[in-house]
Amino acid sequence: MTLEHRAFIYDGADDFVSVAVPFLTAGLEAGEAVVAVLRRAGHGPLREALGEHAEAIAFHASEDFYQHPVRTLKIYQELVQAERPRRVRALAEPVWDGWSARETLEWARYESLINVAFAGSGAKALCPYDRTALPPEIIRHARETHPLLASGAFTVRNPEYVKPADFGARCDRTRRFDRPRDAAYLPIDSADLRGLRAFVGDRAAAHGLARQAAQNLVTAANEAAANALRHGAPPAGLWLWTEGPDLVCEVGDHGSWPDATPLVGFDPPESALQRGFGLWTVRLLVDLMELRAGWDGTFVRMRQRR
Amino acid sequence: MGSMESLWTVRRPVRELRPGDHAWLAYTGREEQHHVTGAFVRAGLDAGERVVYLSGAAPVTAPRLPAHERLSVVALGRGGRRGGHFDPAALMRAVAEAVADAGDEDHRGVRIAADMTWAVRRPGGLELLLDCERRIDIAIGPSTRAIALCQFDRARCTAAELEALGGSHGVEVVPDPEFEDSVLRIVRTFRPPGLALAGELDASRHAVLLEALTTVAAGAGREVHLDLSRLRFIDLGALNILADTAAHASGRGALVLDRMSPQLRTVVETVGWHMLPGLRLGP
Numbered sequence: 001m002t003l004e005h006r007a008f009i010y011d012g013a014d015d016f017v018s019v020a021v022p023f024l025t026a027g028l029e030a031g032e033a034v035v036a037v038l039r040r041a042g043h044g045p046l047r048e049a050l051g052e053h054a055e056a057i058a059f060h061a062s063e064d065f066y067q068h069p070v071r072t073l074k075i076y077q078e079l080v081q082a083e084r085p086r087r088v089r090a091l092a093e094p095v096w097d098g099w100s101a102r103e104t105l106e107w108a109r110y111e112s113l114i115n116v117a118f119a120g121s122g123a124k125a126l127c128p129y130d131r132t133a134l135p136p137e138i139i140r141h142a143r144e145t146h147p148l149l150a151s152g153a154f155t156v157r158n159p160e161y162v163k164p165a166d167f168g169a170r171c172d173r174t175r176r177f178d179r180p181r182d183a184a185y186l187p188i189d190s191a192d193l194r195g196l197r198a199f200v201g202d203r204a205a206a207h208g209l210a211r212q213a214a215q216n217l218v219t220a221a222n223e224a225a226a227n228a229l230r231h232g233a234p235p236a237g238l239w240l241w242t243e244g245p246d247l248v249c250e251v252g253d254h255g256s257w258p259d260a261t262p263l264v265g266f267d268p269p270e271s272a273l274q275r276g277f278g279l280w281t282v283r284l285l286v287d288l289m290e291l292r293a294g295w296d297g298t299f300v301r302m303r304q305r306r
Numbered sequence: 307m308g309s310m311e312s313l314w315t316v317r318r319p320v321r322e323l324r325p326g327d328h329a330w331l332a333y334t335g336r337e338e339q340h341h342v343t344g345a346f347v348r349a350g351l352d353a354g355e356r357v358v359y360l361s362g363a364a365p366v367t368a369p370r371l372p373a374h375e376r377l378s379v380v381a382l383g384r385g386g387r388r389g390g391h392f393d394p395a396a397l398m399r400a401v402a403e404a405v406a407d408a409g410d411e412d413h414r415g416v417r418i419a420a421d422m423t424w425a426v427r428r429p430g431g432l433e434l435l436l437d438c439e440r441r442i443d444i445a446i447g448p449s450t451r452a453i454a455l456c457q458f459d460r461a462r463c464t465a466a467e468l469e470a471l472g473g474s475h476g477v478e479v480v481p482d483p484e485f486e487d488s489v490l491r492i493v494r495t496f497r498p499p500g501l502a503l504a505g506e507l508d509a510s511r512h513a514v515l516l517e518a519l520t521t522v523a524a525g526a527g528r529e530v531h532l533d534l535s536r537l538r539f540i541d542l543g544a545l546n547i548l549a550d551t552a553a554h555a556s557g558r559g560a561l562v563l564d565r566m567s568p569q570l571r572t573v574v575e576t577v578g579w580h581m582l583p584g585l586r587l588g589p
Contacts, residue, residue, distance in 0.1 A: 071576075078580055191510035194489055197539060215569040216576065223542045226509045272549040272581045278542050284576050 001087070001122025005114055006155055007146035009129045009139060016128060017049040019150055020091055023126045025053050027089030034058070035079065037065050038093040038128070066095040069110035070266070070283040073117055077268045080121050087122040094127070096138050104138070105171050106288065111145035112167040113266050126150060168262025177292055177299065179250065183241040188225045188251070189234070196225055196238060200249060203240050207247045208306045216285040217249060217304045223278050224251035224300040231255065232298055245305050246287075252299040260293035315472065319482045320345040323453050325415060328439075328446045330456045330475035332468050338481075338496035339457055343419055345482055346455050350417035351376060358404040360397065360420035383424065392428040394438050401442055401454070408451040415451040423459040432467055439474035447476075455479060484521065485514040492518045500531030500562075506539040512547055519551050530555075531588060535565035545574065545582060552584025564588035 010016045020036075027034040036046060037060045047054040066072050080088050094107060114125065129142045143149075143160040144167060162170070186199050200221045204214035221238065228236040232253030239250045265279030279300075283289045286302040293299075320342060323329055333339040350357045356376045362383040371377060380400050383391060401418060408416035425431045439456070446454045458471055472478065485492040490505040492514065501518055522530055532548070534540070552561040563585060566574070571587070579585065 074578060078578065081580055191508075192489070193508050193510070193541075194506055197506070197508075212569060212572050215573060218539070219542065219573050222508060222539075226541065226543060229509070269581070271583055272542075272546045272577070273553060277546060277581070281542050281577050281581075285573070 001120060003115065003118045003121055004124040004148060004155070005118070005127070005146055006125065006148035006150045007127050007129060007142040007158070008150035009131050009142060011131050013045065016130070017046070019152070020046065020126065020128065021049050021053075022153070023124075023150075024050065024057055024089070024091060027124070028053060028056050030089075031086065032089045032124070033079075033083040033086045034089045035060060036091040038062055038091060039095070042093070062093050062095050066107075068284075068287070069106050069113075070280075072110060073113060073266075073268055074284060076114075077117065080118065080123060087124070089124045090126070092125050092127050096134055102288075105174065108138075108141035108145060109168060109171045109266075111141065112162070112164045113263070115145075115147060116164045116263060116267050165261055165263055168266075172262050175290060175292075177290075177301070179239055180241050183239040183250075186238045186240075188228060188236040188238055188253075191226075191229060193222050193225055197222055199238070200240065204247060204304070207242055209247060209304055210306070213304050213306070217247065217302060220282045220285040220289070220302050221249050221251060223282050224302065227251075227278060227300075228253040228255075228298070231257075243303075246303050247306070248301060248303050250299055250301040252297050254297045256295070257293035257298045260291065260298070264291055265289070315476060315478055317478045317480050319480050321349060321482045323455070323477065323479065325450045325453055326447055327477045328443050328454045328456075328475055329477035329479040330458065330472060331479050332458050332460050332463070332472070334460050334497045337499070339421070339459075341494060341496070342479060342481055343421075343455065343457060346417060346419055346479070347371060347377065350415075350453075353414060355415040355417055356404070356407060357417045357419065358400070360400055360418065360422075362421075362424040392425040392431055392434060394434045397425075397438050398441060401445055405445055405449055405452045408449065415453070418446075418452065418454040419457070420455070421457040421459070423457070423462050426458065426463055426467055426471075432470065436470060436474055439471070443474070443476070484518040485511075490514070494518075494522060495531065495533055498531040498562075499528060500533065500564075502533035502536070504536035507537060507544045508539070508541045509543050512543055515544060516547060516551075519547075523551065523555055529560055529562050531562045531564050533564050534570065535567070537570065538567070540570060540573075542577070545577065545585075548585055549582045552582075555584070560584050560586045562586050562588040 008019055010019065024034055024036060034056065035058045038046065040061045040063060043059055050057065065075055099107065127146060129139055131139060143158060144162040147158055147161045148155050149158045184203065186196060188196060197218050201214060201218050204217050209217065225238060228251055232255035234254065236253035241248055265276060265283050267276065269277045269280055282302065287305050288303040290301045331342050333342065347357050351374050359371060359379045360382055361379060362381065382396050382400060404416050404418050422435060425435050442454055446452050456475065458468065460468065481494045483491050483493045490507055490511050493502045495502050499522065501522055507515060548561055561584060
């Protein structure tokens with residue numbers, strides 16, 4: 001059951017409704033689980049255009065769904081699992097304003113990852129992009145992350161589509177991995193990680209992270225350190241420093257990870273028993289996790305904002 | 307000891323019982339009785355002490371006791387069914403003999419274990435027994451060589467009876483930890499069946515978690531509860547072990563995580579319960 005992931009680049013409200021309404025009602029006719037995730041302001045007009053069909057469709061606010069890219073993947077994964085064996089048909093409008101350049105890029109990566117995470121789900125998604133309101137960069141990303149394009153009543157293959165691994169690699173090239181000289185350092189040399197948790201926990205509190213954000217960072221750092229001990233090569237260590245409101249925690253070891261891809265830890269496992277559960281969960285626990293597998297070792301950088 | 311003393315009733319694991327302790331156990335089911343009494347008896351035999359097990363009339367219903375030259379079983383009841391007639395004098399005689407033997411230089415001490423539930427159920431049994439308990443307190447309390455452990459079946463005593471019995475013992479015995487070091491403690495629980503975890507759990511202690519889970523899962527056909535109220539940290543690897551245990555416990559029911567702190571609970575919710583099939587959040 002292949003995924004149908006299409007971008008719908010539209011001009012104005014009439015254009016939007018003329019495609020969104022038939023897309024959603026076709027799902028109702030086919031007995032699919034139909035959801036509409038869009039900005040709150042758009043709920044009223046779409047309900048009106050759907051008329052009596054609106055009752056059978058689950059409406060969600062994009063403002064709630066799109067807060068953290070990896071958590072959004074998880075929300076959709078839970079939705080798809082909960083509806084099985086029914087297929088899911090979703091109108092899915094992300095939130096594009098209010099993000100930094102780096103965050104915007106992570107959301108573009110998220111759109112690309114949908115093609116991997118839901119490849120076998122049989123789900124159908126229509127992602128609306130308002131050409132009259134969104135910056136050209138976001139429209140360009142839309143063309144690179146959706147294999148299909150909605151064009152009036154038709155769906156066409158998108159020749160500009162970039163494979164997720166390639167798109168991810170391109171996102172990764174924009175990252176910087178320098179580390180301040182005065183970063184606090186703790187060697188990781190024992191499976192008993194109590195000292196490491198206290199080290200991270202104390203600094204998280206001093207930085208003013210909320211209790212839960214601190215506990216999440218401690219759990220994530222513990223996992224990265226346990227991985228470095230289990231799979232990496234010594235010496236392993238942990239660095240901590242602040243960047244404005246961010247507390248940055250990096251765990252590194254001298255092991256090489258030649259088959260690490262830009263998709264590592266992004267594809268949601270089906271359960272905790274599958275490979276990849278640890279890294280996926282680290283991505284969920286912190287605001288941003290970046291993995292770098294280079295000639296000089298493997299580094300997991302975790303960032304938590306206060 | 308009088309009723310004043312009951313205000314200071316202390317809870318003590320089996321291995322920390324010491325001479326002079328007159329302890330009690332209100333057990334829930336044979337499993338708990340065997341677990342605690344078994345540890346009590348083994349500890350005595352291992353230390354070269356004598357062990358005297360007092361029971362109702364034959365056939366003796368003592369929990370699986372090892373055959374051992376320093377272990378003797380004394381049937382107290384006379385005739386009749388379900389333990390027979392309760393004779394307080396016979397009880398006091400048996401206790402006095404055991405305590406007197408403890409002064410014998412051949413032995414390092416004596417442990418007296420008795421399931422007295424049958425006596426509570428005789429007409430007027432509770433009052434007779436409470437009187438005996440007071441006298442046992444006087445006999446054991448000053449002793450530097452004797453320990454007594456009285457056991458009662460919760461299911462066959464009323465709340466008021468249990469309260470009165472508890473008040474007549476200075477020590478409430480609890481199970482020895484399955485594991486304990488400066489970071490983590492794992493203790494068996496019986497109401498509900500499971501484990502209580504306290505402290506912090508990371509990869510360096512996954513093996514002991516797995517071992518403890520195996521012992522509790524051995525009594526099949528039921529849910530296993532983990533009391534996490536005093537667990538401050540759990541790593542993702544341990545969550546994975548719990549999910550794996552639940553997944554392989556086919557027909558045994560789920561693992562239930564009880565009383566998690568809000569912080570741990572949010573971590574698990576971030577992971578997602580759908581990632582952890584077979585695990586369930588308890589009260």
